[in-house]
Amino acid sequence: MNLIKTELRKILQYPTFWVIMATYVLLQVLLIYFSSSFMVSGQALGKSLYDFPNLWMRFSYIAYFFNLLLGILVIVLITDEYSYRTLRQQVIDGRSRTEAVLAKFYVTLGLAATGTVFLLIMGLLFGLIYSKDTSLGAIFGKIDYLSYFFVQAVGYMCLAMFFAFLIRKSGLAIIAFLAWSKIVEPIIHYQIDDSIDRFMPMKVFGSLTPTPGQEIIDGLTSPTLALSPAWAVLPALFYIALLVLASMLLVRYRDL
Amino acid sequence: MATVLYLDELSKKFGSLQAVDRLTLQVEAGSIYGLLGPNGSGKTTTLGMVLDVIRPSGGSYLWFGRSISKATKQRVGALLETPNFYPYLTAKANLQVVADTKQADHRHINKMLDMVGLGTRSHTTFKGFSLGMKQRLALAAAMLNDPEVLVLDEPTNGLDPQGIAEVRDLITRIAAQGKTILLASHLLDEVEKVCTHVAVLQAGKLKANGPVGDILSAQDQLLISAEELAPVLQLLERLPYVVRFAQDKNTISLTLSEGYTSTDLNRDMFAQGIVLSQLLVRRKSLEAQFLEITQK
Numbered sequence: 001m002n003l004i005k006t007e008l009r010k011i012l013q014y015p016t017f018w019v020i021m022a023t024y025v026l027l028q029v030l031l032i033y034f035s036s037s038f039m040v041s042g043q044a045l046g047k048s049l050y051d052f053p054n055l056w057m058r059f060s061y062i063a064y065f066f067n068l069l070l071g072i073l074v075i076v077l078i079t080d081e082y083s084y085r086t087l088r089q090q091v092i093d094g095r096s097r098t099e100a101v102l103a104k105f106y107v108t109l110g111l112a113a114t115g116t117v118f119l120l121i122m123g124l125l126f127g128l129i130y131s132k133d134t135s136l137g138a139i140f141g142k143i144d145y146l147s148y149f150f151v152q153a154v155g156y157m158c159l160a161m162f163f164a165f166l167i168r169k170s171g172l173a174i175i176a177f178l179a180w181s182k183i184v185e186p187i188i189h190y191q192i193d194d195s196i197d198r199f200m201p202m203k204v205f206g207s208l209t210p211t212p213g214q215e216i217i218d219g220l221t222s223p224t225l226a227l228s229p230a231w232a233v234l235p236a237l238f239y240i241a242l243l244v245l246a247s248m249l250l251v252r253y254r255d256l
Numbered sequence: 257m258a259t260v261l262y263l264d265e266l267s268k269k270f271g272s273l274q275a276v277d278r279l280t281l282q283v284e285a286g287s288i289y290g291l292l293g294p295n296g297s298g299k300t301t302t303l304g305m306v307l308d309v310i311r312p313s314g315g316s317y318l319w320f321g322r323s324i325s326k327a328t329k330q331r332v333g334a335l336l337e338t339p340n341f342y343p344y345l346t347a348k349a350n351l352q353v354v355a356d357t358k359q360a361d362h363r364h365i366n367k368m369l370d371m372v373g374l375g376t377r378s379h380t381t382f383k384g385f386s387l388g389m390k391q392r393l394a395l396a397a398a399m400l401n402d403p404e405v406l407v408l409d410e411p412t413n414g415l416d417p418q419g420i421a422e423v424r425d426l427i428t429r430i431a432a433q434g435k436t437i438l439l440a441s442h443l444l445d446e447v448e449k450v451c452t453h454v455a456v457l458q459a460g461k462l463k464a465n466g467p468v469g470d471i472l473s474a475q476d477q478l479l480i481s482a483e484e485l486a487p488v489l490q491l492l493e494r495l496p497y498v499v500r501f502a503q504d505k506n507t508i509s510l511t512l513s514e515g516y517t518s519t520d521l522n523r524d525m526f527a528q529g530i531v532l533s534q535l536l537v538r539r540k541s542l543e544a545q546f547l548e549i550t551q552k
Contacts, residue, residue, distance in 0.1 A: 006356040013345055080342075086353075089340035092307045093357040093397075094329035256309040 003103040004110075011077065011107070020073045025118065028066050032122055035062060050130035053141025057212055059123050060149035063115065064209040067153050068178065070111050071160030075173045078104055078164035088256040097251045101165070105244050108157035116150045145209065148229040151236050152208040156181070158243040159201065165247040194225040201239045207232035258285045259321065260405055260436045261306060266315035268301050268460075275301045277460040278315065283438055283453075285404075288431050290447035290468070291440040292546075293457035299440035300337055302457070303409050307334050330358060333398030334407035339390040343383035347374055347393055350382055351400065360401035368396040372426065388419030395426055405436045412446060424450060444546055448472050458550045472545060478518055479536040481507045482525075491528055495521070507534070 011017050035058075036049045049058055081087035087100055095103075123146075128134055160177050167173040181202050189197040197203055207227040227235070261283040268276040276298040283289045291299045304310035306317050308324050319328040341350040351365045369375045372392035377385070385393065391411060398406055411427065412420040427450060431437055441447050447454055448468060455465035464471050482488050488508060492501050497520065501510035512521065518537050525532055 002356055002359075006353055009349060009353055009356070010342060010345070013349060014342075015344060084342055085338065085340040086342060088309045088336070089354075090357050091309055092329070092334050092336060093354060094326050094359070095357050096326070253311070255304070255311055 003099060004106050007103050007107050007110075014077075016076060017073065020069060020076070021114075024066055024069050024073075024115075027069075028063060028118070029122070031062055031065075032059065032126065047130045048132075050126045052127050052131045052133055052138035053143070054212070055123055055127050055131065056142045056145040057210070059119055059126075060145045060152075060209040061212055063119050063149055064152060064206070066115075067156035067205075068181070070108075070115060070153060071156045071177055071181075072174055073111065074104070074108055074157045074160040075164040075177060076170055077107060078161060079168060079170035079173055082168040083170070091256055097256075098248055101161075101244065101248045101251050104161055104247075105158070108154055108161060111157060112150050112153035115153050116146050119149060120146060145229065148208040148233065151233055151240075152205050155201070155205040155208075155236050155240050155243075158240045158247075162243045162247050162250075165250045198225050198227055199235055204232050204235045204239060208236060259283070260285050260319070261438065262318045262321070263302075263306065264316050264318075266302065266305060266317055267313050268298075268305060268310060269313045275460050276305070279457075279460070279462050280315075281455050281462065281465055283436065285436050286434060287453045288437045288439065288451045290451035290454040291438065291457060292442070292444065292447045292454050293440075294442055294550075296459075297442075297457040298460035299442075299457055300409055301460075303334070303336055303407055303438070303440055307332075307336060307407060309336070330401060331403055332405045332407060333400065333403035334409075335394040335398050335411065336407075336409045339394035339397075341382045341390070341393065341397075344381055346379050346381050347385070348378040350393065351397055354397045354400055358401045364400055364402070368399055371399070372396040373422070386419075388415050388422065391415060391419065391423055392426070395423070395430075399430065403435070405438065406430060407438045409440045410442070411439065412441075412443070444472070444543060456546070456549050464549050471549070476512070476518075477538045477544075478510050478512065478521065479507050479534065479538060480510070480521070480525075480532050481534040482530060482532050484530075487528070487530055488525070488532075491525065491530065495524060 036047055049055070081090075081100075090100060091097060124139075127139065131138070159181065160173075163173045163177045163180070164170075167176055185200060185202040189200065189203060198207070204227065208229050210226065210229060259282055263279050263281050265278040265280055266276060267274070267278050279298075279302060291302065293299050301310060305312045306319070306324075308329070317324075320331065322328055342353070345353070347369060348365060351368065352362060354360070355362050355365060366375065366378070369378050372395055374389060374392060374396065377389065382390065382393070395408075395411070398408070408427070412423050415423060424446070427437065427439070431450075439447070439451060451468050453466065454468050454471050456463040456471065480488070485503065485506070485508065489501075489503065492498050492508070492510065497513045497516040499511040499513050501508055510521075512518075518535055522532065522535055
């Protein structure tokens with residue numbers, strides 16, 4: 001509890017935090033709002049995009065892209081502790097190294113929860129205005145996608161946390177985070193068989209929020225071997241645990 | 257007297273550089289212990305190790321006779337190298353973070369800010385502070401839970417004369433409360449003025465340690481000359497109270513052991529029929545002594 005209180009003191013008064021969060025909210029609102037006019041095979045997606053219950057799946061897929069922003073925020077918050085040498089000071093003052101990593105893990109949980117609640121509000125807002133079916137059954141039909149999104153956001157931020165603790169410099173850590181999640185691992189995916197790469201971390205995290213309309217694409221081409229969201233939760237939690245543990249070991253066995 | 261900190265053969269290697277080499281020393285309760293050495297002599301590394309942020313490559317240390325733990329850390333207030341705070345937070349908010357970590361009473365915050373003369377600046381952000389103010393804030397943070405021991409690393413580094421005077425005054429006041437202080441410095445006069453004990457470090461090795469009076473006693477140096485130097489040198493060899501002497505052209509410089517003065521030397525010379533043409537007493541500078549210690 002004490003750890004969370006301290007993290008809140010630091011974060012809530014940090015202008016950079018508010019700038020990144022404002023960007024996160026603003027861009028996501030814009031994308032959600034304008035996505036209905038995206039053209040797919042000559043036809044605008046239209047307001048049917050906001051139909052319950054599939055809205056939850058679509059919204060969580062949109063939010064998936066913004067996990068990068070949350071990851072960058074986590075990197076900034078952690079590398080700051082190195083450049084201000086405050087991590088060092090906190091260890092001197094009596095915080096254990098494990099607690100230092102745990103505190104940041106709690107921050108990722110808090111950010112993921114914030115993102116999920118934001119998505120819930122957006123979903124209810126757009127759904128209640130535009131959805132044809134607003135019965136309770138429809139509204140809560142696929143709301144479990146929010147929980148998949150939550151796990152995914154934590155996963156992305158834990159990867160960012162790992163790179164931040166590993167590299168300790170914000171610029172390089174952000175590059176490493178983007179490079180791994182968007183370039184290096186996708187390249188590896190091409191090189192190896194689908195039956196194996198579906199268990200790789202970014203693929204697993206991606207599987208939590210599948211591309212809307214994947215069923216249709218699968219019907220046209222050979223079906224993908226990607227895990228279903230429910231099945232992806234377990235390996236995702238495994239990777240989260242692994243990344244947190246690796247971060248703890250890094251901090252534990254290096255000089256601060 | 258209880259031992260506050262005990263280092264046993266503590267060592268640290270950075271790659272091929274031996275930053276601290278089997279350092280053994282003991283800090284007693286109530287002392288103001290100076291860690292003296294030039295830049296790069298291993299002072300900060302040593303403090304970093306006993307403060308749990310640098311992992312020793314060998315040896316061990318004990319705080320209050322125990323391994324380091326949350327409990328021992330709460331009895332020690334420390335500032336290592338630079339004042340470490342969040343630049344965007346106010347002085348007060350920064351101390352709140354420190355108080356959380358130390359599980360200190362938040363009511364002490366204002367008292368500590370007043371003590372270091374920042375009471376009126378508690379709502380200024382840290383980045384708006386001058387170096388001297390930052391250093392004082394760090395002292396306030398170190399003192400927050402009223403620790404028994406203060407560890408200070410170059411507390412006056414980079415300050416202007418007024419800042420130096422303020423920080424030194426603060427240290428002396430804190431020491432007067434009976435706290436043990438471990439102070440690293442490359443400034444000889446700082447150590448001489450402030451400390452009761454000193455350990456001299458060079459290239460990671462302990463060169464000398466003990467009470468400041470013994471190590472940095474400003475021993476007098478004598479300069480003598482005579483018509484014939486040869487008999488003088490012969491006699492100096494035999495005089496037991498001559499610690500060391502060296503010939504420099506027409507003069508001989510020498511140091512006497514404690515309790516002996518130029519009078520003793522002059523009398524003994526005269527008794528042997530040697531008449532000195534010059535006898536000069538020169539107070540040895542701290543710098544000269546320091547060089548002497550480190551070149552041993």
